[in-house]
Amino acid sequence: MKLEMAQREVLPNSVTTILRQAILKGDLAPGQHLVQADLAEQLGVSRMPVREALKTLEMEGLITLEPHKGAVVNELTIDDIDEIYELRTMLESLALRKSIPHLTDEALDEMQKLHLKMMDTFEKEEYVDLNRRFHTISLSGCRSKRVHGLMARVSHGIAKDTPYVIPGQIEKSNREHGVILEAISNRDAERAADELSHHINRTREDLIEVLKAQKENR
Amino acid sequence: MKLEMAQREVLPNSVTTILRQAILKGDLAPGQHLVQADLAEQLGVSRMPVREALKTLEMEGLITLEPHKGAVVNELTIDDIDEIYELRTMLESLALRKSIPHLTDEALDEMQKLHLKMMDTFEKEEYVDLNRRFHTISLSGCRSKRVHGLMARVSHGIAKDTPYVIPGQIEKSNREHGVILEAISNRDAERAADELSHHINRTREDLIEVLKAQKENR
DNA sequence: ACCCATTATATTGGATACAATAGCCAATAT
DNA sequence: ATATTGGCTATTGTATCCAATATAATGGGT
Numbered sequence: 068m069k070l071e072m073a074q075r076e077v078l079p080n081s082v083t084t085i086l087r088q089a090i091l092k093g094d095l096a097p098g099q100h101l102v103q104a105d106l107a108e109q110l111g112v113s114r115m116p117v118r119e120a121l122k123t124l125e126m127e128g129l130i131t132l133e134p135h136k137g138a139v140v141n142e143l144t145i146d147d148i149d150e151i152y153e154l155r156t157m158l159e160s161l162a163l164r165k166s167i168p169h170l171t172d173e174a175l176d177e178m179q180k181l182h183l184k185m186m187d188t189f190e191k192e193e194y195v196d197l198n199r200r201f202h203t204i205s206l207s208g209c210r211s212k213r214v215h216g217l218m219a220r221v222s223h224g225i226a227k228d229t230p231y232v233i234p235g236q237i238e239k240s241n242r243e244h245g246v247i248l249e250a251i252s253n254r255d256a257e258r259a260a261d262e263l264s265h266h267i268n269r270t271r272e273d274l275i276e277v278l279k280a281q282k283e284n285r
Numbered sequence: 286m287k288l289e290m291a292q293r294e295v296l297p298n299s300v301t302t303i304l305r306q307a308i309l310k311g312d313l314a315p316g317q318h319l320v321q322a323d324l325a326e327q328l329g330v331s332r333m334p335v336r337e338a339l340k341t342l343e344m345e346g347l348i349t350l351e352p353h354k355g356a357v358v359n360e361l362t363i364d365d366i367d368e369i370y371e372l373r374t375m376l377e378s379l380a381l382r383k384s385i386p387h388l389t390d391e392a393l394d395e396m397q398k399l400h401l402k403m404m405d406t407f408e409k410e411e412y413v414d415l416n417r418r419f420h421t422i423s424l425s426g427c428r429s430k431r432v433h434g435l436m437a438r439v440s441h442g443i444a445k446d447t448p449y450v451i452p453g454q455i456e457k458s459n460r461e462h463g464v465i466l467e468a469i470s471n472r473d474a475e476r477a478a479d480e481l482s483h484h485i486n487r488t489r490e491d492l493i494e495v496l497k498a499q500k501e502n503r
Numbered sequence: 504a505c506c507c508a509t510t511a512t513a514t515t516g517g518a519t520a521c522a523a524t525a526g527c528c529a530a531t532a533t
Numbered sequence: 534a535t536a537t538t539g540g541c542t543a544t545t546g547t548a549t550c551c552a553a554t555a556t557a558a559t560g561g562g563t
Contacts, residue, residue: 220438
C-alpha cells in the first residue's frame with residue numbers, strides 16, 4: 068500500500084480524503100484494523116490529524132470506531148450499497164426540489180453546457196467529473212445546510228465510478244439528464260425531483276444487478 | 286446473576302453531551318464564540334476532548350467551525366426547525382417502514398406498556414422520557430446503521446421538549462401513538478410509516494405556529 | 504484625524520509525551 | 534489438561550508543548 072499526502076490544505080481534511088479513497092479503492096480492505104500510529108507514519112503526520120480523520124470516516128459509515136479498540140474498515144455489502152442509493156434518492160430529490168426555485172439562469176446555462184459536453188465525451192474519467200459538476204450545480208440552489216451535510220455524509224460512503232461498472236451507463240445517464248434538465252428549465256420542481264429519483268434508482272438497479280452477477284462468478 | 290458496567294464514558298462523548306445541552310438550553314448563545322481553552326478549563330479537562338466534541342457538534346449542525354478561527358454557536362431560526370422536522374419526517378418514517386418486519390412481539394408489548402403509561406402521565410419530564418423510549422423501540426428493528434446515524438445527527442440538533450411548548454401536545458401525541466401502535470400491531474408498515482409522518486408533521490406545524498406567535502409578542 | 508503597514512497577542516492547528524486500557528500469553532493451581 | 538490469574542505489550546485516550554495563523558493593537562506617514 069502506498070499513501071501520499073496531497074499539497075497544503077487543512078491537514079485532517081487531506082488525511083480524510085486520502086484515507087477515504089484508500090478505502091473505496093480497496094487499498095484498505097474491509098475488516099482491516101487501522102492503527103493510528105501506522106497511518107500517521109505512512110502519511111508523514113502525527114496521530115492527531117489521523118484521529119480526526121478517522122472520526123469523520125466513522126460518521127460517513129466507512130469505518131467502525133470503538134473506544135480503546137480502534138478503527139476497523141467496514142465491509143460494503145450489496146445491501147449497504149442498496150441502502151446508500153435509497154438514501155441518496157430521498158435526499159437528492161428533496162434537495163433538487165428545494166434548489167430549483169433559487170437556481171439562476173446562469174446555473175441553468177452551465178448545466179446545459181455540461182450536458183452537451185457529457186454527450187460528447189466517452190472518456191470515463193472526464194465523464195465522472197462532468198457528471199459530478201452537473202449534479203452539484205443542480206443542487207446548488209438548495210439553501211439547507213443540513214440537507215447538504217446529509218448528502219455529503221451518505222455520498223462519501225461510496226465510490227462514484229458507475230460508468231466503469233455499468234454497461235451503457237453513460238448513454239442512459241445522458242438521456243435521463245436531458246429529461247431532468249428540461250424539467251428544471253420549466254421550473255417544474257416536482258417533475259424534476261421525480262425524474263432525478265428515477266435516474267438514481269435506475270442506476271441503483273443496474274449497479275445491484277451487475278454486482279450480484281459479479282458475486283455469482285466468483 | 287448479570288452484572289453490567291456503567292457504560293464507561295469516554296471524555297469527548299461526555300463533553301459533547303454537556304456542550305450540546307448547554308447550547309440547546311441557551312447557556313451558550315447563538316453567535317457566541319467558543320474558545321477551546323475556556324471550555325476545557327470550565328469542564329476540568331484538556332483542550333483535546335473539547336476539540337473532538339466541537340467537531341461532533343459541527344456535524345450535528347449546532348456550531349460552525351472555521352479553520353484557524355474557531356467555533357461559533359449557530360442560530361436556530363424557525364426555518365431551521367422546520368427543516369429539521371422535515372428531515373425527521375422523511376428519515377423516521379423510512380426507518381419505521383424498515384423496522385416493522387423485524388420488530389419482535391416483546392418489542393410490541395413494551396411499546397404497548399409505554400403507551401399506557403404515557404396516557405397516565407402528566408409529568409412532562411417523565412412523558413418526554415417515555416416518549417423517547419417509545420419511538421426508540423419502534424425504530425429499533427431498522428437494521429440500517431446509516432439511517433440511524435442520519436436520524437441521530439438530525440435529532441441532536443434540536444431540543445425535544447415539545448410538551449413544554451405546545452399546548453395539548455401530550456393528548457394529541459397519545460391519540461397519534463395509538464394509531465401508530467395499531468398499524469404496527471397489524472404489521473402494516475406503510476400505514477404505520479404514514480401515521481408517523483402525520484404525527485411528526487402535526488408536531489412540526491403546531492411548534493412552528495407557537496414559535497411564530499412567540500416571535501410576534503416580542 | 505485617518506489610513507496603511509507592522510508588530511503584538513490570542514487562539515487554533517499539529518507534534519510529542521505520558522497515562523489508561525484491552526488483549527494476549529505464560530505461569531500456576533486445581 | 535484446563536481454567537484462572539497476573540503481568541506484559543500494543544494501542545488508544547488525554548495532557549502538554551510548540552508552531553502557524555488570525556485578529557487586535559500600535560505607530561508612523563500623509
